[in-house]
Amino acid sequence: MIRAVPYLLFALFIYLLPALLAGSYWIHVLVIIGTYVIAATGVDLVVGFAGQLSLCQAAFFALGAYASAILTTTYHVDPMLALIIGMIFTGLVAYGVGAPVLRLKGYYLAIATLGFGLIIQSCLVTFASYTGGPDGFRDIVPLRMAGYIFKTDEQYYYPIWTVAMLILLLTRNIARSKVGRAMLALRGDDVAASAMGVDIARYKIQAFVLSAMYASLAGGLYAHSNRFISPQMADLSRSVEMIIMAVLGGIRTVFGVLIGTTIMKSIPEVLESFLDYQMVVTGAILIVLLLYMPQGLIGVVRAAVARLRRGGER
Amino acid sequence: MESTHLSQAVQFIFAGLTSGSIYALVALGFNMIYNVTLVVNLAQGEFLMLGAMTMISLYSGFKLPLPVALVLSTLIVGCVGILFDRFAIRPLKKPSIMLLILLTLGGSTFLKGVALLIWGKDPYTAPTFTKLKSISFLGASFSPQMLWIIGTLVVVSFVLWFFFERTLLGKAMRACAENPRAASLMGVNVKTFVMISFFLGGALGAVGGMLMAPVSFMVYDEGTMMGLKGFASAVLGGIGSYPGAVVGGLVLGLLESLSTGYVSSIFKDILAFVVLLLILVIKPTGLMKRSDE
Numbered sequence: 272m273i274r275a276v277p278y279l280l281f282a283l284f285i286y287l288l289p290a291l292l293a294g295s296y297w298i299h300v301l302v303i304i305g306t307y308v309i310a311a312t313g314v315d316l317v318v319g320f321a322g323q324l325s326l327c328q329a330a331f332f333a334l335g336a337y338a339s340a341i342l343t344t345t346y347h348v349d350p351m352l353a354l355i356i357g358m359i360f361t362g363l364v365a366y367g368v369g370a371p372v373l374r375l376k377g378y379y380l381a382i383a384t385l386g387f388g389l390i391i392q393s394c395l396v397t398f399a400s401y402t403g404g405p406d407g408f409r410d411i412v413p414l415r416m417a418g419y420i421f422k423t424d425e426q427y428y429y430p431i432w433t434v435a436m437l438i439l440l441l442t443r444n445i446a447r448s449k450v451g452r453a454m455l456a457l458r459g460d461d462v463a464a465s466a467m468g469v470d471i472a473r474y475k476i477q478a479f480v481l482s483a484m485y486a487s488l489a490g491g492l493y494a495h496s497n498r499f500i501s502p503q504m505a506d507l508s509r510s511v512e513m514i515i516m517a518v519l520g521g522i523r524t525v526f527g528v529l530i531g532t533t534i535m536k537s538i539p540e541v542l543e544s545f546l547d548y549q550m551v552v553t554g555a556i557l558i559v560l561l562l563y564m565p566q567g568l569i570g571v572v573r574a575a576v577a578r579l580r581r582g583g584e585r
Numbered sequence: 586m587e588s589t590h591l592s593q594a595v596q597f598i599f600a601g602l603t604s605g606s607i608y609a610l611v612a613l614g615f616n617m618i619y620n621v622t623l624v625v626n627l628a629q630g631e632f633l634m635l636g637a638m639t640m641i642s643l644y645s646g647f648k649l650p651l652p653v654a655l656v657l658s659t660l661i662v663g664c665v666g667i668l669f670d671r672f673a674i675r676p677l678k679k680p681s682i683m684l685l686i687l688l689t690l691g692g693s694t695f696l697k698g699v700a701l702l703i704w705g706k707d708p709y710t711a712p713t714f715t716k717l718k719s720i721s722f723l724g725a726s727f728s729p730q731m732l733w734i735i736g737t738l739v740v741v742s743f744v745l746w747f748f749f750e751r752t753l754l755g756k757a758m759r760a761c762a763e764n765p766r767a768a769s770l771m772g773v774n775v776k777t778f779v780m781i782s783f784f785l786g787g788a789l790g791a792v793g794g795m796l797m798a799p800v801s802f803m804v805y806d807e808g809t810m811m812g813l814k815g816f817a818s819a820v821l822g823g824i825g826s827y828p829g830a831v832v833g834g835l836v837l838g839l840l841e842s843l844s845t846g847y848v849s850s851i852f853k854d855i856l857a858f859v860v861l862l863l864i865l866v867i868k869p870t871g872l873m874k875r876s877d878e
Contacts, residue, residue, distance in 0.1 A: 318683075322683070324683045324686060324687075326690075371866040372862070372865070372866065374866075375865055375866075375869065376682075377682040377683075377686075378625045378682060378686065378824075379820075379865050379869055381682075381683075381686045382625075382816060382820065382861065382865070383861070383862055383865045383866075385813070386813070386817070386857075386858035386861045386862055387858070387862065389813070389854075389855060389858050390855045390858050390859065390862075393852070393854055393855040394855075397851050397852070507809070508694060511687075511690055511691075511694065514687065547701060547702060548698070548702070549698070550694050550695070550697050550698025550701060551695055551698030551699055551701075551702065552698070553691075553694050553695075553698070554691045554692065554693070554694035554695025554696070554697070554698055555691075555695055556691075557687060557688075557690070557691030557694065558672070558673050558688060558691040558692060558695065561677070561684055561687055561688050561691065562673075562676045562677055562688070563676075565684075
C-alpha cells in the first residue's frame with residue numbers, strides 16, 4: 272500500500288495542475304507532453320526492457336495519427352472507434368515487420384527498423400490523395416465521446432493524461448510480471464535467456480507490437496488534439512527524440528519517462544528562438560547523456576545521494 | 586526508333602552509375618571505419634554534406650582556386666571526423682552496439698544542426714570541375730562530372746583495397762577491430778589508428794560530397810538520405826568488404842535509375858530500403874561474402 276502513495280500523489284498533482292495553470296499556454300504544452308509520454312513508454316518497453324533498438328517508433332506514431340485522421344475526417348468513423356482501429360492496424364503492421372526483422376541483431380536490427388520508418392514516411396508523402404501529401408492533413412475532426420466534443424486544450428488534458436497514467440501503470444505491471452522479467456533476460460543475454468527456456472522470439476515480438484500500439488494510440492490522440500499532422504512526424508529525428516525521452520530521465524522507470532518527455536517537450540517552449548538550435552541541442556543532449564549519464568537524471572540523483580550518505584557515515 | 590530506345594537505356598545507365606558511384610564512396614567510408622573500429626558510423630552522410638558545403642563556401646564564398654578548395658575541404662572534414670571520434674565515441678567506457686548506434690545518430694543530428702546554423706536551409710550547388718559542355722555517347726548525353734565521379738571511385742576503391750589487404754600498415758589497422766588488446770600487445774597503437782580511420786572516413790565522405798555538389802543541390806539535411814543509401818549499399822555488398830561496397834553502390838544506383846526510368850519515380854527514394862530490408866531478411870551477409878569469413 273505504501274508503495275502506491277507516490278503514484279497516487281502524482282495522479283492528484285496531475286489532476287490539480289490545470290487549476291494552477293488556468294488559461295496558460297502551458298496547458299497546451301502539457302497536452303503534447305501527455306501524448307508523447309504514451310509513445311515514450313512504448314520506447315521504454317521495447318528499447319529499455321527488451322533491449323531491441325527500434326528506430327521506427329515515430330513511424331508507428333504517424334501510422335496511428337494518419338489512421339485516425341483518415342478514418343474520422345474522410346470516412347466519418349467515430350473517433351473512439353478510429354483510435355482502436357488505428358491501434359489494431361498499427362499492431363498488425365508491427366507484427367508483419369517485426370516477425371522477420373526482430374530475428375536480426377545489433378546494427379542490422381537498427382538499420383532495418385530505420386529503413387522501415389523511411390518507407391512509411393515516404394508512403395505518407397506519396398499517397399497524397401489519402402494523406403494530403405507533404406503539406407500534411409488539415410482540419411482533423413476533434414475527439415468525441417458520447418456526444419461530448421473535445422475542443423480546447425483544457426478539455427483534452429484530462430482524457431489524455433488519464434490514458435497516459437493508465438499506460439504507465441499497465442507498463443509498470445507488465446515490467447514486474449513474468450513477461451517483464453523475460454524481456455529483461457533477453458536484454459541481458461538472449462542466448463542465455465533462450466537456453467533457460469525463455470521463448471525469446473515471442474517476447475521480442477510482444478514488446479515490439481505493444482510499443483507500436485502505444486505509439487499509435489499516442490499518434491491518434493495527437494491527431495485529434497492538434498488537428499493537423501504531417502509526414503514529418505514519422506521522421507527518423509522524431510524516433511531519436513522519443514528514445515531520448517525514454518533515456519533522459521532514467522530508462523526502465525515510470526518517472527524517468529515522465530521527466531524525460533517533459534524536458535524534451537519543454538525545451539523548445541522555454542527557448543523561443545530555439546528552432547534553429549533544436550538539432551544541435553538534441554544531438555548534444557543525446558551524446559552527453561549516453562557518454563556521461565547512461566542511467567539518466569534519476570541515476571545522477573541516486574549516485575549523488577549515495578555519495579552524500581557515504582560522506583555522512585565517515 | 587531502336588536508337589532512341591538504346592540512347593534512353595544508355596542515359597539511364599549513366600545516371601545510375603553516377604549516383605551509384607557516390608553511394609559506393611559513402612559505403613567505402615562506412616567500411617573503412619567499420620573495419621578498424623567495428624563502429625557503424627551513421628554520421629557518414631553528414632561528412633558528405635559537410636564536404637560539399639565547405640567546398641562550395643571556400644570556392645564560391647572565399648574565391649579560392651578549385652584544387653585548393655577541394656584539398657582544404659577534404660582536410661577540414663577529415664578533422665571533423667577526428668573530433669567526432671574524440672568527443673562522441675572515445676569517451677564511451679563500456680561500448681555496446683546499441684550505444685554506438687545512438688551515439689553516431691546523436692553525432693549526425695549535431696552535425697546537421699551545425700550545418701543548419703552555418704548555411705541555413707538554402708540549397709547550394711557548385712560548378713563542374715572541368716569546363717566542358719556535356720559529352721555525347723550512343724545518343725545519350727552526360728555531364729563531364731560523371732567521369733570525375735566514376736574515375737575517383739575506381740582510384741579510391743583500388744587504393745583502399747590495396748592498403749588494407751596488401752600492406753602491413755593496413756593489416757595492422759584491421760587488427761584493431763579483430764582484437765584491440767592483441768593488436769596493442771603486438772605494438773599497434775590502437776588509439777592512433779582509430780583516429781586515422783575516422784580522419785580517412787571523414788575525408789572519404791567529403792570527397793563523395795564534393796564530387797556530387799556540381800550535379801545536384803546540397804542542403805544541410807541532404808546527407809542523411811545519402812548516408813543511409815550508402816549504408817544500404819554497404820549491407821548489400823556485405824559490411825566490411827571494399828569490392829562489396831563498390832558492387833552494392835553501383836547495383837543500388839542502377840536499380841534506382843532503371844526503376845525510375847522504366848517503372849515509376851514514386852518509389853525512387855524507398856527502393857533502397859526495400860532492397861535493404863529484403864537483403865537483411867534473406868541474406869544478411871550481403872551479396873559478396875567477406876573473403877576472411
